[in-house]
Amino acid sequence: MPAPTVLLFNPISTSPGKQRLPMSLLAIAAVIDADYTPEIIDGNLIADPATHIIERAKATNARLLAVTAMPGPQLRQAYEVCQRVKAEMPSLVILWGGYFATHHGQVCLESGLVDYVIEGQGEAPFRKFVDTLHHGGSFADVPSLVWNDSGHIRVNPRAPMVPLDNLPLYPYHRVNMADYRGKSYLGDAVLSHHTSFGCPFACSFCAVVKLVNQRWLPESPARVEKVTRMMVEQYGADGIEYHDMDFFVSESRVAEIAERITPLNINWWGLGRVDTLSDYDDATWQKVKQSGCKMIFMGAESGSLETLKIMNKGGSSNPEKTLAIAGYMKRLGIVPEFSFVMGNPPDPMADIENTIKFIRKLKQINPTAELILYIYTPVPHDRSELLRVAQELGFKFPQTLAEWVDPEWETFALRRDPNTPFFKDNARRKIRDFETVINAYYPTVTDMRLRGTMRSFLKTLSGWRYKLEWYQWPYELKGLQRLIHYRRPETTGF
Ligand code: B12
Ligand code: SF4
Structure with a gap:
């Protein structure tokens, strides 16, 4: 049979x-x-x-x-x-x-x-x-x-979690790998892998928490090497996105992975926390750099220590570390990608203004730092102070699947334009306008299509706005964006 x-x-x-x-x-x-x-x-x-x-x-x-x-x-x-x-x-x-x-x-x-x-x-x-x-x-x-x-x-009660090395490798023969090799800043044939599952933290805005309940299961460096080698030798990859929720939790694991994948000559990208990475040794950073790491995505989240506390960011997170790591990575030549969660209750406008000020400082330290600006959108989370405040202010999750697929809730899920009771139009506009100006003033380094003259043109055109902190109604920049379609980090997909 x-x-x-x-x-x-x-x-x-x-x-x-x-x-x-x-x-x-x-x-x-x-x-x-x-x-x-x-x-x-x-x-x-x-x-x-x-x-x-x-x-x-x-x-x-x-x-x-x-x-x-x-x-x-x-x-x-x-x-x-x-x-x-x-x-x-x-x-x-x-x-x-x-x-x-x-x-x-x-x-x-x-x-x-x-x-x-x-x-x-x-x-x-x-x-x-x-x-x-x-x-x-x-x-x-x-x-x-x-x-x-x-x-x-x-x-039914949750199953005990299974260590990743005890699970079989993915059956790549069940898909056509060529369909998934894409072009990006990392290379012409970029594939992806997940070298760990979960995250030990419980940030108040994060979807991962209910999925894994603060557990983190890593693949061994040997298995990461094996899969990466397969991607390169069997499936022709020249770049890998490691999509783990938190790739960098263990410094010794990262150092060993870096040593093992260095001979494969790939470029790679991963996600980590600012505080974890701030504690890394110079020697580990050198290994990471040598192994082809081109970019690291980090949740900076906010420029305010108070907000980081409400977010339950945990560990030893603080905005000073974000600034310090931005400078360190500039010297090292790895591009940091910082995501921010803006518009947090109870006072979204004040929160946005603080974060904008912080981002200006950050860009001064490292102009190549990429920015991903999200707007706080609640997720189910048993211990979230942010969710509690949002609910007090009238937020409710949809009660049916049909409601969830309504365009309004679809936009909510994209974390760009949530229709939450505490988040008003003027706050949304403020973020979008700021984003338009800063992305023109500091065009992203990962845009392979944007040449030197166009970069300088964008910078000149947006310069007066940026210097005067006048972000309102940037129609000329929006028009230009439409015309030349330069890459803006917030539109890249996750
Ligand atoms: C790769 C990825 C993408 C890819 C697409 C992936 C795909 N499936 O096609 C891209 C880049 C396109 C993408 C886009 C977006 N993404 Co995305 N994405 C991820 C990422 C980084 C990895 C997912 C993954 O492959 N994990 C590896 C696998 C092995 O783990 P897993 O998915 O959890 O699967 C396990 C279990 O969940 C479970 N499971 C999963 N599916 C199923 C199905 C069945 C039947 C069963 C039994 C079990 C099961 O079993 C698996 C093995 O244990 C996650 C973060 C993360 N690291 O998980 C975010 C994540 C899932 N994305 C997220 C978001 C928000 C988005 C976007 C909306 C972008 C944005 N603006 O923020 C878009 C829109 C996508 C959309 N809705 O159409 C959020 C989801 C938040 C939420 N509220 O649920 C995450 C968690 C990121 C985050 N930290 O916030 N994403
Ligand atoms: S935001 Fe990052 S560090 Fe915080 S719980 Fe989610 S994955 Fe973990």
């Missing part, structure tokens, strides 16, 4: 050509690959995934469609596709997992479209679920499962 087919669906998450490896699905496919036939369908690559899923389910007699979803455009396609699939094939079981489903499992089940949800780390519960569905057993025994037990929605 052929191994049963399991369909896995990654809804569209970015614009054509920018798609990343569907790692969420590769991770869960890995644990069934030996005994089932996982078939990955990527909404980033095909125009009509619903029709494709229905055809493939009929052709293979698949019994299960497993879907991953982040809130935002990805959730909308997940919803629309599941609506069509459910209408046409009510017997095909639909299981959701990933960020959105973990945060809003009950809402998913109540929609009538989603039959089951798996919360948190997916691999072990997914294997148990697939076996139960195909070979029998009780869903009460599937850990981390949210399910409808004769009219009652039950949430």
Whole structure:
């Protein structure tokens, strides 16, 4: 008998050509690959995934469609596709997992479209679920499962987390790797990998917390080298994005990874915390630099120590460290990418003004520093002071899946224009106008299309505004942006 087919669906998450490896699905496919036939369908690559899923389910007699979803455009396609699939094939079981489903499992089940949800780390519960569905057993025994037990929605206890080295490598043969090799600042053939899962911190605005509950599971340096080598030698990569939530937690691990991947001659990028990286030894930094690290993304979040405290940023975070690391990285020649969470309650406007002042200082220290400006958008989080204040001010999450895919909530999920009760139009405009001016005054170094003369032109044109701190109505700069489409970091996708 052929191994049963399991369909896995990654809804569209970015614009054509920018798609990343569907790692969420590769991770869960890995644990069934030996005994089932996982078939990955990527909404980033095909125009009509619903029709494709229905055809493939009929052709293979698949019994299960497993879907991953982040809130935002990805959730909308997940919803629309599941609506069509459910209408046409009510017997095909639909299981959701990933960020959105973990945060809003009950809402998913109540929609009538989603039959089951798996919360948190997916691999072990997914294997148990697939076996139960195909070979029998009780869903009460599937850990981390949210399910409808004769009219009652039950949430089974979470599965213990599995160390990554105990899990099989991703089954890359289940996708066409060439579809996921993209061009970027890192190279002409950039692939991605996740070398750890989770994060030990619990920042008040962060979606990761409910997924992993402050656990961090690293791959060993040997395994990171093995996967990176495979990406380079087998799949032709010249650059790697390490998409971990927190790649840099362990200095000794990073130092060893750097030593191991240096001979591979790649460029790479990773995410880390300012305070962790501030404690790194010069010798480790040298190894990191030598191994091809071109950029590091860090959550600076705010220029105010008070706000960092409300954010529960934890560790030894403080704005002075952000300034110091920006200077250090300038000397080292690694581009820092700083994200900020602006417009925090209770006084979003004061918060924005403080952060703008701080960003000006930061850019003075390191003009190459990239900026990603997000607006605070609440996520479910049991211990979040920010969420508590937001709720006091009238914020409520949508109660149905249909509401979640409404354009208003889709924009909310993109963290650029949330329609929260405490965030007003003038605050939104202030951030956007400032962003337009600063991105023209300091055009990003990662834009390969922007030549020297155009850079100087942008700087001259925006200079008076920047110097006078007059950001309002920057129509001439917006017009130019439309004309020459220069890259602005906030529009790159995550
Ligand atoms: C790569 C990535 C992207 C890629 C696309 C990925 C894709 N699937 O196509 C790009 C760059 C396009 C992208 C875009 C965006 N992203 Co994004 N992205 C990530 C990132 C860095 C890695 C995700 C990943 O692959 N992880 C590796 C896998 C192995 O882990 P995992 O996804 O958690 O999967 C495990 C479990 O969750 C579970 N699981 C997941 N899916 C499923 C499905 C089933 C059926 C089961 C059983 C289990 C399961 O099992 C897996 C194995 O344990 C995460 C942060 C992070 N490090 O996780 C952010 C993240 C998911 N993105 C986020 C956001 C906000 C966005 C954007 C909205 C950008 C923005 N403005 O901020 C956009 C819009 C996307 C959209 N909605 O359409 C947020 C989500 C926040 C939230 N509230 O949920 C995250 C958490 C970043 C953050 N720290 O805030 N993103
Ligand atoms: S350190 Fe980063 S990934 Fe970890 S909880 Fe804070 S914001 Fe989230």
